[in-house]
Amino acid sequence: MDGDREPQASPSPSASPESPRFYASDAAIAAVVAVLLACGTLLPGSPNGPAQVGVVGYLLLVGGSAALAARRTAPVTALVVAAACMMAYALRVQPETATAFPLLITVFSAATAGRRLWAASVSAAYLAGVLLVELSDLGTRTPREVVDRIGLLVGWFVAANVAGVVSRQRRAYLRQAEQRAVEAERTREEVALRRAGEERLRIARELHDSLTHSISIIKVQAGVAVHLARKRGDDVPAALLAIQDASADAMRELRATLEVLREPGPDDAPGTARADRIGELVERARSAGVPATLAITGTPRTLPPEVDLAAYRIVQESLTNVARHAGPASTSVQVRYLPDALVVRVEDDGGGPPAATTPRHEADGASGTGTVVRPEAVRVGVGLTGMRERVAALGGRLQTGPGTDGGFTIHAELPLPVTEGAA
Numbered sequence: 329m330d331g332d333r334e335p336q337a338s339p340s341p342s343a344s345p346e347s348p349r350f351y352a353s354d355a356a357i358a359a360v361v362a363v364l365l366a367c368g369t370l371l372p373g374s375p376n377g378p379a380q381v382g383v384v385g386y387l388l389l390v391g392g393s394a395a396l397a398a399r400r401t402a403p404v405t406a407l408v409v410a411a412a413c414m415m416a417y418a419l420r421v422q423p424e425t426a427t428a429f430p431l432l433i434t435v436f437s438a439a440t441a442g443r444r445l446w447a448a449s450v451s452a453a454y455l456a457g458v459l460l461v462e463l464s465d466l467g468t469r470t471p472r473e474v475v476d477r478i479g480l481l482v483g484w485f486v487a488a489n490v491a492g493v494v495s496r497q498r499r500a501y502l503r504q505a506e507q508r509a510v511e512a513e514r515t516r517e518e519v520a521l522r523r524a525g526e527e528r529l530r531i532a533r534e535l536h537d538s539l540t541h542s543i544s545i546i547k548v549q550a551g552v553a554v555h556l557a558r559k560r561g562d563d564v565p566a567a568l569l570a571i572q573d574a575s576a577d578a579m580r581e582l583r584a585t586l587e588v589l590r591e592p593g594p595d596d597a598p599g600t601a602r603a604d605r606i607g608e609l610v611e612r613a614r615s616a617g618v619p620a621t622l623a624i625t626g627t628p629r630t631l632p633p634e635v636d637l638a639a640y641r642i643v644q645e646s647l648t649n650v651a652r653h654a655g656p657a658s659t660s661v662q663v664r665y666l667p668d669a670l671v672v673r674v675e676d677d678g679g680g681p682p683a684a685t686t687p688r689h690e691a692d693g694a695s696g697t698g699t700v701v702r703p704e705a706v707r708v709g710v711g712l713t714g715m716r717e718r719v720a721a722l723g724g725r726l727q728t729g730p731g732t733d734g735g736f737t738i739h740a741e742l743p744l745p746v747t748e749g750a751a
Contacts, residue, residue, distance in 0.1 A: 355397045361430055362393035368426055380421050388417040392430040399437035404446050407434040411450045415457050428454070428481060432488045439492020440499075447492060451485040532589035539582055547575035570615035577612070603631055603639040603663070603670070610661055613647045619658040620647065626665030635742045638718040639663070639672050645711040646674035646738045653678070657735060669724075670742045677735040715740070 392413030438447040550572040657678035664671040
């Protein structure tokens with residue numbers, strides 16, 4: 329009769345039939361049912377007292393009840409054992425309705441486990457046996473009493489079978505709903521990743537088409553100008569050499585950025601933008617005509633990639649802003665390696681208004697937003713916004729604003745993991 333078994337879904341770890349929790353609960357139910365059935369024979373007025381039941385009768389009650397301990401791990405075995413014990417008990421003594429309880433529970437368990445044909449067949453066999461016993465004992469019972477008792481048992485067994493099937497279907501529905509939810513979540517993540525990848529590729533194409541061509545032309549024209557100047561024996565202007573070097577660096581960084589966009593990885597090109605190359609940025613600024621100095625204090629050490637990149641970008645953007653907005657101004661770049669932080673400070677003495685009349689902005693990693701200290705309005709460029717976003721993402725602190733005697737100051741504190749032995 330194995331053909332009636334439905335496909336079994338893999339049980340979850342929390343509801344495994346092999347779990348000791350099920351053994352304990354089923355054993356407890358078996359013990360309670362056995363005690364109740366045995367005590368029922370001791371009640372006054374019981375049709376079957378201890379004398380009628382006898383030792384064999386009690387053993388049958390205990391055996392039928394003990395089958396409940398295996399009703400989930402071996403539902404068919406438990407069903408057959410309970411039916412055999414309860415039928416033998418009914419043949420030995422006057423049939424009682426209460427003795428069908430162990431069988432009803434195993435019928436429900438078998439139907440829940442997908443053994444519907446077994447459950448229905450054993451139920452029918454037990455009811456037929458009880459009916460034969462009742463018909464053979466019509467001398468002590470009226471036909472009306474027999475019909476009432478058999479009708480009650482039929483109703484109980486039908487309810488047990490139906491309840492088992494409904495319980496199995498409900499569990500299957502819940503499993504399917506859970507699987508659909510997991511599948512939907514997985515699909516949603518895959519769609520989001522695919523769309524993010526498509527957007528990265530689109531940005532990479534736009535950057536390549538819009539910037540690569542222009543920077544390449546600048547690089548080629550600067551190289552041609554340098555070549556012609558040297559060919560004529562003229563002195564090559566420092567600004568022209570700076571343009572040539574800057575365009576070459578820009579091409580390398582753009583190429584690295586495009587590779588990052590096309591191949592997901594670190595959030596920039598840490599191989600080309602590192603804190604130990606800040607000196608090259610300062611040297612390039614000098615070539616472009618900006619008097620710049622670099623001071624490094626503390627013991628330089630290997631930095632986390634994200635801090636390495638943020639320090640380089642902050643100095644790069646600061647020097648670019650000096651060259652574009654500060655006019656004839658000298659700039660000092662200070663990099664301090666502390667045990668728990670990297671401090672980057674860029675100051676210029678350009679012609680900007682002093683701090684007494686110009687707002688100052690601060691941002692920290694807690695809020696990630698800029699706070700205006702002075703009431704007057706100031707136009708903040710995208711470069712400063714990018715700095716704040718980088719610093720906030722690292723949980724650091726950024727201060728930007730005019731100096732006390734004019735010019736502009738950028739002060740960034742980037743947290744670092746404390747190294748062993750650091751003071």
